[in-house]
Amino acid sequence: MKVLTLNFLTCARKTCKQNPAAFPLHPKEAELEQIETDINPLFIQNMLPRLDWEAMKTVTNELGLPNLPLETPTAEALVDESSGEPSQTLKDLHSLLMETSVASGKLVCANCGHEYAVKEGIANFLLPSHMV
Amino acid sequence: MSNPAKQSESYEDEHVHAVYEQIASHFSSTRYKPWPIIERFLKALPDYSVGLDIGCGNGKYLAVNPKVFIVGSDRSSNLVRIASRHQPHAVAVADILDLPHALHAFDFAISIAVVHHLSTPERRIEAVRSILETLRFEDGRALVYVWALEQEGSRRGWTEDDEQDVMVPWVMKGSKKGRSSAANGECDGKPAEDQTFHRYYHLYHKGELEGDIEAAGGTVVEAGYEKDNWWVIAKRAKAA
Numbered sequence A: 001m002k003v004l005t006l007n008f009l010t011c012a013r014k015t016c017k018q019n020p021a022a023f024p025l026h027p028k029e030a031e032l033e034q035i036e037t038d039i040n041p042l043f044i045q046n047m048l049p050r051l052d053w054e055a056m057k058t059v060t061n062e063l064g065l066p067n068l069p070l071e072t073p074t075a076e077a078l079v080d081e082s083s084g085e086p087s088q089t090l091k092d093l094h095s096l097l098m099e100t101s102v103a104s105g106k107l108v109c110a111n112c113g114h115e116y117a118v119k120e121g122i123a124n125f126l127l128p129s130h131m132v
Numbered sequence B: 001m002s003n004p005a006k007q008s009e010s011y012e013d014e015h016v017h018a019v020y021e022q023i024a025s026h027f028s029s030t031r032y033k034p035w036p037i038i039e040r041f042l043k044a045l046p047d048y049s050v051g052l053d054i055g056c057g058n059g060k061y062l063a064v065n066p067k068v069f070i071v072g073s074d075r076s077s078n079l080v081r082i083a084s085r086h087q088p089h090a091v092a093v094a095d096i097l098d099l100p101h102a103l104h105a106f107d108f109a110i111s112i113a114v115v116h117h118l119s120t121p122e123r124r125i126e127a128v129r130s131i132l133e134t135l136r137f138e139d140g141r142a143l144v145y146v147w148a149l150e151q152e153g154s155r156r157g158w159t160e161d162d163e164q165d166v167m168v169p170w171v172m173k174g175s176k177k178g179r180s181s182a183a184n185g186e187c188d189g190k191p192a193e194d195q196t197f198h199r200y201y202h203l204y205h206k207g208e209l210e211g212d213i214e215a216a217g218g219t220v221v222e223a224g225y226e227k228d229n230w231w232v233i234a235k236r237a238k239a240a
């Protein structure tokens, strides 16, 4: 599960969803892997404004990844001015958001404390029946 | 203990979820061609829209439009594993009634051949509500697609007078080379018999899906019938 995905996930419990503490989920005992994919500058450029940047910073920090820029990078920052090629910022973002993946571990809700397992790169949000 | 909600849940566990888990790879190999209405909906989305595929199965709709980002989810972890191959999208194992997504956050959602697997009217409306709740106000759109009762042209031949709650067989042909295990597609070399699984379906009659959408707080934008299925494009009704 790539790091980007964490920006689109919350706790699955109805009682948590309205609560700001249920987002983002906090990785725990995470095993990371790097899965190489082709860089898609337009995809990243268009996803950036859709991301909750504070949540993204929290999650990458908790995963022990390199710091993200303080603010959402602008479209201009993604292109190298002289060459017109992808900038280092864009390459770093691609590596961090699209290639860095949680292979296994847990995702913890800070509101209710429930832990969702991640196995073989896939998070499981099925709730035990007493929690539904 | 008689708890109707729990009973429906365990009924669906046995007659829907367990079956898909077992037939996943065979099911997946038969599901590759997108239906036209779904393809049209996905291709008409503005570039780089962000949305959900709720009950994504093997992920065949993740590949339709490479310029949108989709988070797919399904109850079957075997199907989700197959769906996870579709980059740049994301997938997770989740239940339609307990989705791991923020409310009112997404540009679109599709839920194809899913809602008809819930076994009571209340749970089907709850499922539709769960889909609609993920949509942004005003511009968010959901496409919901369910099996129709009216299928006179199909080999099943159901008509509007037939029973709506049915068990539909899924036959896995035994291969000549060897039995293919449904979960992982591995062959063990032994010749195999055909295996039949039964899945529970609620077959929708004309107008019923629109009714569920409205009962769930949605507004029908467009609706129709396509090859044995009823479909609706819906948005959230204006906040009262």
Ligand SMILES: [Zn+2]
Residues within 6 Å of the ligand: A011, A012, A013, A016, A022, A109, A110, A111, A112, A113, A114
């Ligand atoms: Zn929670």
